[in-house]
């Protein structure tokens with residue numbers, strides 16, 4: 622079975638490490654278009670089946686990652 626975030630702390634850590642620093646992130650509260658992957662993560666809180674397992678998963682090192690992450694700090 623594919624894994625989802627175990628709890629809010631794990632989710633918060635992922636958002637802080639990736640989405641908050643990603644060029645694809647969109648703040649819906651600011652009228653921006655949301656990242657479709659992050660949008661699915663949020664929807665998965667009510668329906669596990671939509672979780673974007675192909676892009677967001679726990680790697681061999683035990684840390685969650687997103688294959689579509691684009692660092693805002695990259696040149």
Ligand code: SF4
Nearest residue numbers: 639640643656659687
């Ligand atoms: S591409 Fe990945 S890291 Fe970037 S905002 Fe979307 S879910 Fe977050």
